[in-house]
Amino acid sequence: MSELATVLFSADDIRRRVAELGRVIATDYRDRVPVLVSVLKGGTMFLADLFRDIHLPVKVDFMSISAYDEGSESSGVVRIVKDLDKDVGGEDVIVVEDIIDTGLTLTYLLSTLRSRSPRSLEVCTLLDKSVRRITPLALRYVGFDCPDQFVVGYGLDYRERYRNLGSILAVRDMAALAADPDALVSFAVGDEGASEETNGQLSY
DSSP states (O other), rough: SSSEEEEEEEHHHHHHHHHHHHHHHHTTTTSSOOEEEEEEETTTHHHHHHHHHHOOOOEEEEEEESSSSSTHHHOOOOEEEEEEEEOOOTTTEEEEEEEESOOOHHHHHHHHHHTTSSSEEEEEEEOOOGGGSSSSOOOOOEEEOOSSEEBBBBOBTTTTBBBSSSEEEEOOHHHHHHHOGGGGGGOOOOSSSSSBTTBBBBOO
């Protein structure tokens, strides 16, 4: 594409991998009704596609979290802004994440959910940035291993932009994007995952 960003995972790549994850989860949870828990906002696109590929009865719930202060990011301790609507005691819970890097926040979240006595608790993440892991995590379902690059698209944003791209882009020049948050609007990333130009605009 250009020196600013490249397609890391195409829309086709993502569709295929999400369908594979859905089939595996459906097999693993046969005769059960898993509860998919998504953390707002980034994981919602992945969740929407994933649970349509799980051919079982499933439940969905959401949480929203926020750091207490700037120092909380390094500790992983967060404040729950929106809690689950339903009690997950005795349920088979799968936390659905868009991306996991250090693992600190997820570790805190899993500890919070375990205190509610679910029958089982697993994690499904689309991207695992394992190179940045600080705390060990057992991730049962992983879509792709992600390199140590800033990524946008398919739910992942930069200043609330680019969540609705069908593909995932790796940003190569963060300084340029910081200077112009709309810089990637000139990129053409088709929904089929091909990097085709459409009058110089993104194909959303």
